[in-house]
Amino acid sequence: MIEIKDIHKAFNGRDILMGINGTFKPGDTSLIIGGSGTGKSVLLKSMIGIVKPEKGQILYDGRDFHNSDEETRKTIRREMGVLFQGGALFDSKTVLENVKFPLDMLTDMSEKEKIDRAEFCLKRVELDNAGGRMPSEISGGMKKRVGIARAIVMNPKYLFCDEPNSGLDPLTSVKIDDLIKEITDEFNITTIVITHDMNSVIGIGEKIMFLYKGKKLWEGDSNNIRTSTVPELNEFIFANKLLQEMRG
Incomplete structure (x- = not known):
């Protein structure tokens, strides 16, 4: 609360x-x-x-x-999880890397654990096949969903x-x-x-x-x-x- x-x-x-x-x-x-x-x-x-x-x-x-x-x-x-207005995705990172970024910065999880968690969150927003794509290759709505996946990746x-x-x-x-x-x-x-x-x-x-x-x-x-x-x-x-x- x-x-x-x-x-x-x-x-x-x-x-x-x-x-x-x-x-x-x-x-x-x-x-x-x-x-x-x-x-x-x-x-x-x-x-x-x-x-x-x-x-x-x-x-x-x-x-x-x-x-x-x-x-x-x-x-x-x-x-906290935050979905920013513009999505705030890193253009130089893949969709999966964008979602995984908070885990890289804030946890001591193994690489496999981080990838598994990021893939789970992408699947939850129905983007499980988009992990290898770049932000420039996806639509505005997909970028928002990636942003949601990143916002919830830390549970x-x-x-x-x-x-x-x-x-x-x-x-x-x-x-x-x-x-x-x-x-x-x-x-x-x-x-x-x-x-x-x-x-x-x-x-x-x-x-x-x-x-x-x-x-x-x-x-x-x-x-x-x-x-x-x-x-x-x-x-x-x-x-x-x-x-x-x-x-x-």
Whole structure:
């Protein structure tokens, strides 16, 4: 379980996050939504340790991430899996080598054990025949699946996905959403997805947090978001539906 308590963050005197609170449970696919500049990416960076909040706590199963000793922080980081927005694959490494990379860096497993684990994760995302290919030889949707395989290769307790559907067509986006949901359920991971895609919100949003100008304005799930009485959230939903219809 991840708990965020009264998180504040500012850059150059400008408040980006103002008193954010929330709880994210194992086995739930939790979404953080909002328009550009609302603070959702800064919140994600705070949660994975790229930036440090000026105030507040981020607790991983009761462990205060930013206010613990270095050994505890390292332990928590090893329990995280991250799917970056652009995939962040190494162009010079094969698909298998990309997935295996965290094991090379962070474990003392034998080479055979690392290869077996990487191949297992590739099979789980239905890419068991792609291990020898280079990132330049696969599609955008396949790159996202490789990114998911790499994110789960360390068997994480916590999975963070930053705009996993960015740049994908609607059908591929649904497949990526379904895969994230399946993996979350299968391994009982605490999963947090940063997105602005309303299809993802309706499809897999078991818990949804809406940020607006650095504040949490609404929290709920995919069933009750349609009946929201928060004007800013309704405007966000309408704008996204309109954009999808124009693209569509």
